Amino acid sequence: MLTDKIKSREELKEIVKDIRKKDKISKIVTTNGAFDILHKGHIKTLEKAKTFGNVLIVGLNSDSSIKKYKSKNRPIINQEDRAFVIAALSCVDYVTIFYEQDPIEFLKSIKPDFHIKSKSGFKGIETNVVEENKGKIILIDDIPDLSTTNIIEKILKIYR
Numbered sequence: 001m002l003t004d005k006i007k008s009r010e011e012l013k014e015i016v017k018d019i020r021k022k023d024k025i026s027k028i029v030t031t032n033g034a035f036d037i038l039h040k041g042h043i044k045t046l047e048k049a050k051t052f053g054n055v056l057i058v059g060l061n062s063d064s065s066i067k068k069y070k071s072k073n074r075p076i077i078n079q080e081d082r083a084f085v086i087a088a089l090s091c092v093d094y095v096t097i098f099y100e101q102d103p104i105e106f107l108k109s110i111k112p113d114f115h116i117k118s119k120s121g122f123k124g125i126e127t128n129v130v131e132e133n134k135g136k137i138i139l140i141d142d143i144p145d146l147s148t149t150n151i152i153e154k155i156l157k158i159y160r
Contacts, residue, residue, distance in 0.1 A: 005087040006095050012057060013109045015094065019055060027053030030112040032103040033121060034061045034148070035082050036075040041118070041146040043089070048140050049116035050091040058086050059106040062099045069101050076152070104129050111135065118142045 007015065019026050031049045035042055035058070050056045060083050066075045075082065079097050087095045098106045102125050107115060111133040115126055120142045130137055 003084070003087070005093065006083050006097075009096055009098065009106065009109050012094055012096050016055075016057075016110055023054075026055060027113040028110060029053035029056045029114045029116060030059060030103075030107065030110055031056070031116040032059035032061070032098070032106065034066050034070065034075055035086055036066065036077055037148045037151050038082075038085055039146060039148065039151060041143045044143060045116070045118055045140060046086075046089060047091050049114075049138075052114040052116060052138060055093045056091060057094045057096065057110055057112070058092055059103045060086060060095055060097045062097050065099055065101050076148075102126075108133075114138050116140060120147075 016028055019028065029049050029052045031045065033042075046056065046058070060079065061069075061075075063075055063079045077085075083095045083097055086092055096106065100106075104125065107126055107129045112130065112135050114136050115130045116138045117126070118141070119139045122137075122139055127137055
């Protein structure tokens with residue numbers, strides 16, 4: 001069931017602890033973002049992220065955090081629906097919604113082996129917490145001109 005993949009931060013902390021205890025060679029991979037209006041770039045990022053480990057955990061920005069860092073008009077899709085869609089992807093093992101503006105607390109609780117970000121979405125704030133826990137940041141290329149913002153702008157042009 002898809003909703004079994006959507007977990008609280010505390011549930012994930014225990015799941016990760018169990019994985020590491022049972023299998024010393026498993027690699028935990030994280031990524032995070034808004035994932036509003038899912039598109040090819042999101043899917044490619046998530047598929048690529050999964051190639052770095054055994055378990056992919058997606059930290060999803062809450063509606064309130066997106067309003068703070070993107071716009072009062074965003075997200076277009078609410079957090080429960082975005083979490084459900086991300087959980088439906090076969091490359092994703094778990095999804096959690098975080099309410100802070102940045103993923104620092106999410107990353108502190110998971111302590112990933114690898115944290116994956118697209119080059120354009122990377123601001124560097126994750127680096128210290130990931131590296132302090134012996135993890136590594138991996139930056140991947142974006143698909144040029146493909147973003148939720150560009151999709152929204154295209155829609156607005158059509159209806160103006």
